[in-house]
Amino acid sequence: MCAVQIKKQAKKYDAIIVGSGAGGGMAAYTLANAGLKVCLIEAGPNYDPAVNSSQLKPAWESPRRGARTQFRPFGDFDGCFWGWNIDGEPYTNAENSNWEWFRARMVGGRTNHWGRISLRFGPKDFKRKDIDGLGDNWPISYDDVKPYYDKVDKLIGVFGTNEGLYNDPDGIFLPPPKPRLHELFIKKAAGNIGIPVIPSRLSILTKPINKDRGSCFYCSQCGRSCKVYADFSSSSCLVKPAIATGNVDLVVNAMAREVLMDRDGLAKGVSYVNKEDLQEYQVYGRTVILAASACESARLLLNSKSERYPNGLANSSGVVGKYLHDSTGADMGGIIPALFDRKRYNEDGVGGMHVYTPWWLDNKKLDFPRGYHIEYGGGLGMPLYGFSWGIEKLNGMFKVKGQQKEAGGYGASLKEDYRYFYGAHVGMAGRGESIAREDSYCEIDPNVVDKYGIPVLKFHTQWTDYEIKQAKHMKETFAEILHSMGALVTWGGDDGPHNNYGLHNPGVIIHEAGTVRMGDDPRKSVLNKYSQAHDVKNLFCVDGGQFVSQADKNITWTILALAMRASDYLISEMKKQNIA
Structure with missing residues (x-):
């Protein structure tokens, strides 16, 4: 051999x-x-x-x-x-x-x-053990990292607004894009129940910062990666x-x-x-x-x-x-009847949310130790058949049906459905902090290697009651915001103790x-x-x-x-x- x-x-x-x-x-x-x-x-x-991005390609250029x-x-x-x-x-x-x-x-x-989504950690985030006794403090403080946050802001570019929030530090921001219609609904509804909604902070250039990168032209396809390097x-x-x-x-x-x-x-x-x-x-x-x-x-x-x-x-x-x-992550969404058959206009914006909700509560008054922020979606994005169904009109009132309308159909009725419901959907996702624990870990699996002969990882992870209770709070908050704007919940509303309130498995949020x-x-x-x-x-x-x-x-x-x-x-x- x-x-x-x-x-x-x-x-x-x-x-x-x-x-x-x-x-x-x-x-x-x-x-x-x-x-x-x-x-x-x-x-x-x-x-x-x-060279390699699929930005601006129409759906029919994919076999799927x-x-x-x-x-x-x-x-x-x-x-x-x-x-x-x-x-x-x-x-x-x-x-x-x-x-x-x-x-x-x-x-x-x-x-x-x-x-x-380009958020700085705040002063409290580096010293959480001092606050709730869980986990460990970092060996550094916000003041140690702030000069580098500033340098990253200038080098890469991030839009946002200075809000003066202690644990959501301001940065060196480019002008943010204006809220879209569904985001205005969200901002008003959340504000009515004491939940803040502020301009999001995304690393997308709303104006040029150097000769090597272009600025955003609002195609709303940042997920494809930008050909002019605007994101x-x-x-x-x-x-x-x-x-x-x-x-x-x-x-x-x-x-x-x-x-x-x-x-x-x-x-x-x-x-x-x-x-x-x-x-x-x-x-x-x-x-x-x-x-x-x-x-x-x-x-x-x-x-x-x-x-x-x-x-x-x-x-x-x-x-x-x-x-x-x-x-952590949990989600909910629905439709806003006030936006049925809405006027059509271009509000694509950037490839992400124009507004978000930073953590706004005191965990000492809650039954879980760490917070979350809320990310919002909706609007006039590219439609997919099956979006925002699950409702019916009865005696002049809209109500949620037992199940969503099946995909399919053709011709005039299909087009009518699309036009009527298009742009009325809204969604929200909580993204929160879990507790770092020694008993949550990965190790080498002694019995498995990859195709290159390299031993692979074996994972040992589970959520605790802290994260599950946080997800429950997320769901209650989402439902309250949706109710405040007169929306009907069409997905994520059936979660409960049986599935940890829709809490995604660890790893799914990719953080x-x-x-x-x-x-x-x-x-x-x-x-x-x-x-x-x-x-x-x-x-x-x-x-x-x-x-x-x-x-x-x-x-x-x-x-x-x-x-x-x-x-x-x-x-x-x-x-x-x-x-x-």
Whole structure:
């Protein structure tokens, strides 16, 4: 039998980065612009929205009329390759665990299709243990991160308004788009019952900020990834300009296997499998930066075993893989009879909500410890047959039917239905904070490998009463808002204790965090406050894995800020020769 030949790259880099999403893209951009030589390793193919996006394509250009597939779980035109299930790349769940793991395989990763909701964590979010005694405080404060939030705002662009909310900090904002008609209904209805609705904060350019990116032309298709780079994707806004410096070598279709170590216990490189020839390659550098996503980075560390690190690299604490958590999520929607047969006009706007509700209550007065924000949808989006059915008119009054009208029909009656109900639907989704717990974790499954021969992850996760009670509150709030606007609930109204009030399984909201968390105590954390491994000084992690907790906000803006902060620290340490 012939021995497998490992192909070793002769060139040595200043930094090897695994993953090209928000954290990896920002690290590559920052280091490359400081003159460092970077190797950026990505598990999927290259992707440039200007070339590869399906923006503005009509439904008939898809053989499935835009329907979802395993390869495109958010629809055939969506700007994301793969998702919860990837051919040949399984993962497993322990008994009673129901984690659903989303993985994007492409340059830019998940940033090519996300909602662009770009929220800063607030001062309270870094010190939650001081407030409710649960979880742990971060080793950093809002004041430590604020300068980097400011830099990210200026570099990438985010629209919004300064509201003066203490725990929803203001930023450096571009002008927000005006609320659409259904959002005006929401704002009025929610305001009548004391629920705030303010302009959303999305990383979409409502006016130009540089010569390389265009501004939004309101096609409402940000999920497809923008051909003029008006919305933020790591691929267009970070990776492409980083490569333009001449300091970045991009290696695509490269599945990282392990971090390589030298005799002194320092990281010296990364081993990866080339997906095209299925051969193993090794690339070497002064530092290694993990940004493959919280779970994937944990997997890489746990698979990087040696005599010095028998439990996995940088895992003397035993914490790698632990404290895994995701945002909570529950949803509800309905129709607004006042908008039946409404006037038609163009209000597409950006590819996302123009307004949202930040957390507005005091958890000390509630039966759950952490908050949530509300995201809103509706309006004159591209119609799909079957939307907003489920109602009937009886004696001049509209009421919800026992079941929704079946899809089908043709001719005049079908067109009449479309015209009458089109634009009357509205939906709302809560996205909240769960508690990071040591008993929620991922580990290496000793019995399963992927098609590249790399051991896969096994998950142990469950929601607690805290998250279930939060979902119950979400549902009650949604119903109250819908009632206030005179809407009829057509979906999400039947949830209850039998299904945890519609609470989505952990992982579904795709805000995974906490598996390689930072902290001051090396016995209880993997990284220090600069995202640097306690055990290995030339190893960093700049994705969601470093999070101690994730707040009631989407985590991308904080990933970007912390990745820039860690990169600045790394540059400083190299200049001081603390990292050779």
